[in-house]
Amino acid sequence: MIINDLCRNELRLYKNFFQPVMRLVSKERIGGRLNRKHDIPRTPYQRLMDSGQMPKETRRQLEALYLSLNPGQLKRSTDTKLDNLHKTYEEKRESHQVEL
Numbered sequence: 001m002i003i004n005d006l007c008r009n010e011l012r013l014y015k016n017f018f019q020p021v022m023r024l025v026s027k028e029r030i031g032g033r034l035n036r037k038h039d040i041p042r043t044p045y046q047r048l049m050d051s052g053q054m055p056k057e058t059r060r061q062l063e064a065l066y067l068s069l070n071p072g073q074l075k076r077s078t079d080t081k082l083d084n085l086h087k088t089y090e091e092k093r094e095s096h097q098v099e100l
Helices: 002-008 010-018 044-051 056-068 071-096
Strands: 024-030 033-038
Touching: 002 010, 002 071, 010 044, 010 071, 044 056
Parallel strands: none
Antiparallel strands: 024 033
């Protein structure tokens, strides 16, 4: 399946290593408004490396994986697979349409 391959490979790597996320730190209600405070945007990989809660061997493996990745190539590969998924969907949809 195209979508399984995409989620298990390129998309997972791209999102975890290169796409920053702003985490919610706190929410405070002031009158009728909700004031939200966010942490600085960092990738899940950066947060994990800064946590200091993993063995050194795992840390080295993740660093080696990070250094071997090319974000541009991951994005292009993701876009190609998404295009293939869309084409497959369109072909399936067209084959299931009933002619009047």
